[in-house]
Amino acid sequence: MSSSDHSLRVLVRKLESIGPLSAEERQAVESLPVKTRVLEPGHDIVNDGDQPSHSCLVLSGWVCRYKMLSLGRRQVLSFHVAGDIPDLQSLHLPLMDYSLAPLTRSAVAFIAHESLRELTATFPGLAAVLTRDLLIDAAAYRAWLTGLGRRSAYERLAHLFCELYLRQQAVGLAEAHRCPLPITQMDLGDALGLSNVHVNRVLKEMRGSGLVTLRAGTLVIEKWPELAQAAEFDPSYLHLRSGHAV
Amino acid sequence: MSSSDHSLRVLVRKLESIGPLSAEERQAVESLPVKTRVLEPGHDIVNDGDQPSHSCLVLSGWVCRYKMLSLGRRQVLSFHVAGDIPDLQSLHLPLMDYSLAPLTRSAVAFIAHESLRELTATFPGLAAVLTRDLLIDAAAYRAWLTGLGRRSAYERLAHLFCELYLRQQAVGLAEAHRCPLPITQMDLGDALGLSNVHVNRVLKEMRGSGLVTLRAGTLVIEKWPELAQAAEFDPSYLHLRSGHAV
DNA sequence: CGCATGGTTGAGGCTCATCAACGCCCGTGG
DNA sequence: CCACGGGCGTTGATGAGCCTCAACCATGCG
Numbered sequence: 001m002s003s004s005d006h007s008l009r010v011l012v013r014k015l016e017s018i019g020p021l022s023a024e025e026r027q028a029v030e031s032l033p034v035k036t037r038v039l040e041p042g043h044d045i046v047n048d049g050d051q052p053s054h055s056c057l058v059l060s061g062w063v064c065r066y067k068m069l070s071l072g073r074r075q076v077l078s079f080h081v082a083g084d085i086p087d088l089q090s091l092h093l094p095l096m097d098y099s100l101a102p103l104t105r106s107a108v109a110f111i112a113h114e115s116l117r118e119l120t121a122t123f124p125g126l127a128a129v130l131t132r133d134l135l136i137d138a139a140a141y142r143a144w145l146t147g148l149g150r151r152s153a154y155e156r157l158a159h160l161f162c163e164l165y166l167r168q169q170a171v172g173l174a175e176a177h178r179c180p181l182p183i184t185q186m187d188l189g190d191a192l193g194l195s196n197v198h199v200n201r202v203l204k205e206m207r208g209s210g211l212v213t214l215r216a217g218t219l220v221i222e223k224w225p226e227l228a229q230a231a232e233f234d235p236s237y238l239h240l241r242s243g244h245a246v
Numbered sequence: 247m248s249s250s251d252h253s254l255r256v257l258v259r260k261l262e263s264i265g266p267l268s269a270e271e272r273q274a275v276e277s278l279p280v281k282t283r284v285l286e287p288g289h290d291i292v293n294d295g296d297q298p299s300h301s302c303l304v305l306s307g308w309v310c311r312y313k314m315l316s317l318g319r320r321q322v323l324s325f326h327v328a329g330d331i332p333d334l335q336s337l338h339l340p341l342m343d344y345s346l347a348p349l350t351r352s353a354v355a356f357i358a359h360e361s362l363r364e365l366t367a368t369f370p371g372l373a374a375v376l377t378r379d380l381l382i383d384a385a386a387y388r389a390w391l392t393g394l395g396r397r398s399a400y401e402r403l404a405h406l407f408c409e410l411y412l413r414q415q416a417v418g419l420a421e422a423h424r425c426p427l428p429i430t431q432m433d434l435g436d437a438l439g440l441s442n443v444h445v446n447r448v449l450k451e452m453r454g455s456g457l458v459t460l461r462a463g464t465l466v467i468e469k470w471p472e473l474a475q476a477a478e479f480d481p482s483y484l485h486l487r488s489g490h491a492v
Numbered sequence: 493c494g495c496a497t498g499g500t501t502g503a504g505g506c507t508c509a510t511c512a513a514c515g516c517c518c519g520t521g522g
Numbered sequence: 523c524c525a526c527g528g529g530c531g532t533t534g535a536t537g538a539g540c541c542t543c544a545a546c547c548a549t550g551c552g
Contacts, residue, residue, distance in 0.1 A: 049482075065388075067388065067389075067392045069392065069396055069397065069478055070478060073396040074396070075391060075392040075395040075396045077388050077391055077392070089381045089384065092374070092377050092378055092381055093378060093381045093382070093385070093485060095482060095485065097385050097388060097389075097482060097483040097485075098388055128338070131338050131377070132338055132339060134380070134381065134384070135335045135338055135339045135380065136339070137384060138335065138380070138383060138384045138387060139339070139343050141384060141387035141388065141391060142311075142313065142323050142343060142344055142387065143313075143343075144391055145321060145323055145387060145390055145391055145394060146313045146315065146321040146323070148391060148394035148395050148439060149321040149394050149436075149437075149438070149439030150315050150319040150320070150321045150439060151315065190395075191395075192395070193394060193395030193396060232315055232316060236295075236341060236343060237343040239339060239341065239343075
């Protein structure tokens with residue numbers, strides 16, 4: 001079931017934000033066989049403990065990785081937008097150690113591991129880009145870890161906003177000074193190790209200081225320099241190819 | 247400058263804890279050219295922002311990854327023991343986004359990226375094992391992230407102890423119910439997002455409840471089941487080949 | 493012996509969690 | 523068309539968990 005509507009272009013765009021692709025490589029990516037689905041929040045894509053035979057490319061909407069603890073405690077590990085393949089690592093590490101779920105209505109394309117193996121065997125350049133993508137992922141974990149361990153609630157939110165803006169900009173999903181952020185304050189809290197109540201209070205404070213406004217699923221960054229400074233944000237961990245002027 | 251004393255056996259042992267190696271692969275790893283050094287705490291191995299041309303294999307002692315923030319805030323991202331190559335990712339991601347430092351007097355072997363590239367080009371099986379190692383690293387980040395975000399101080403310490411015990415057991419560094427842990431309470435705090443004072447208090451509490459004792463650089467696990475339960479510890483994220491009975 | 497490093501303990505305070513109530517928006521069904 | 527309900531955002535009150543500061547102790551080393 002090939003994609004007739006070029007939905008795989010979001011993947012090409014993402015990979016090109018990481019490293020250059022040849023025309024052949026672009027072509028090979030775009031003709032990957034996929035199964036497309038539209039998913040609603042509340043229905044997980046893959047679960048902790050699974051051994052999936054496909055990986056999941058996000059085509060639209062927002063998806064997150066998360067882990068659960070007792071007493072309903074949830075930790076969101078990352079957010080994903082169009083172009084991301086959050087469970088790419090299951091190609092090399094069969095057993096899932098986290099779950100994957102849509103946070104909004106999302107379209108995803110399932111790509112068989114077999115297809116990916118064939119692709120990377122044929123195009124070592126693509127294999128290298130995908131490896132880089134996995135390692136950039138790890139760099140993002142390091143940044144989040146630093147935030148959870150040593151940043152205040154205010155700094156954590158500021159840092160997350162910087163990251164999400166730049167990542168979306170890199171794949172053409174952001175406008176000047178604004179980008180989509182259609183997730184609940186609960187989800188933000190679960191990502192930042194905070195309660196939804198406290199997220200709300202910090203957002204109010206940020207709004208008051210005129211740095212950032214989050215409303216109706218849109219993030220508006222009014223003062224990028226101040227925001228980046230408050231977050232001690234250094235974009236190098238995203239390892240983006242392009243500059244990121246705002 | 248080859249290793250005359252087979253110091254690379256620690257690497258073989260580590261890689262075999264991840265996946266099987268053929269005799270040729272073992273031989274190839276053991277004959278990697280390396281430069282060995284002994285390093286003292288306080289002198290970083292690699293720094294945030296560097297673009298190293300070598301990766302660093304730990305031969306003995308304890309090494310950590312860390313990131314710094316303003317006001318002296320430090321976040322330790324991982325601990326490493328003999329057999330680990332903490333900055334292996336610099337082979338694919340040239341720019342370091344964290345620093346690497348010894349926590350005790352440590353012996354390390356520097357392996358040129360060029361040598362590693364040659365090795366993985368010749369032995370795809372080794373390339374696969376190294377990739378798996380990088381991804382297991384990411385799994386550990388996820389476990390730590392969950393701890394920092396959603397676990398109490400007590401649970402975080404318990405979880406860390408479980409991880410460090412099993413990882414050392416996997417490469418033959420642990421005895422029954424005990425293993426080395428020669429790092430300061432300050433370092434533990436910087437890893438767990440806690441102050442050294444609070445680490446001290448929680449350790450006292452654990453000692454009191456008879457679960458775990460940490461003294462003179464040795465961790466003694468008196469009640470593994472209770473400890474693992476308190477931590478909600480699930481070892482699957484370590485993706486070890488062997489079972490891990492205690 | 494004196495000093496440095498790291499471990500231990502107490503007092504007080506701040507950040508953030510929890511609980512609870514209320515308002516808004518929007519979809520749904522009578 | 524309106525009543526109802528659920529999800530989400532907002533606000534207040536209270537308290538737990540952990541931090542900071544500061545002092546003191548134990549150990550090891552020159």
